[in-house]
Amino acid sequence: MKVLIIEDEELGVERLTKHLNAIDPAIEVVGTTGSITDSVQWLQANPHPDIVLMDIELSDGQSFAIFNEVEIKSTVIFTTSYDEFALKAFKVNSIDYLLKPIKKEDLKNSLDKYHQLRQQYAPSPSVHIETLL
Numbered sequence: 001m002k003v004l005i006i007e008d009e010e011l012g013v014e015r016l017t018k019h020l021n022a023i024d025p026a027i028e029v030v031g032t033t034g035s036i037t038d039s040v041q042w043l044q045a046n047p048h049p050d051i052v053l054m055d056i057e058l059s060d061g062q063s064f065a066i067f068n069e070v071e072i073k074s075t076v077i078f079t080t081s082y083d084e085f086a087l088k089a090f091k092v093n094s095i096d097y098l099l100k101p102i103k104k105e106d107l108k109n110s111l112d113k114y115h116q117l118r119q120q121y122a123p124s125p126s127v128h129i130e131t132l133l
Contacts, residue, residue: 001027001111002049004042006066007079008034008059012100016053016079019104023111035060040069048073051114056080056089067092075117077110 007013020027030049033039052074054063076094086097096110
């Protein structure tokens with residue numbers, strides 16, 4: 001699984017990376033950004049990861065502005081110190097909203113939710129067989 005971390009606090013990036021490695025060493029952090037500008041540039045220049053862990057309050061504004069600049073094809077898990085943005089977060093590609101400080105168990109539950117949703121909405125094998133015939 002490939003993950004992009006959008007977080008403007010270095011301690012937050014370190015904590016998320018540590019939790020991800022503890023949950024599953026196969027998880028690959030493919031990039032980290034700390035601003036809207038850097039995030040938009042990264043998303044335009046790179047293949048979209050499976051998951052984006054996204055802080056809301058970034059160094060140059062709220063991360064919701066990223067959605068106005070680039071289509072995010074990844075699943076988003078918001079990580080923030082503020083609970084007031086929850087409703088707005090679920091209007092974009094978000095599957096969860098974690099309050100800081102992020103606990104490893106909460107992050108694991110979010111990743112489990114991601115896997116469950118992928119399995120639930122994955123096309124059945126019969127669909128693939130029918131298209132081959």
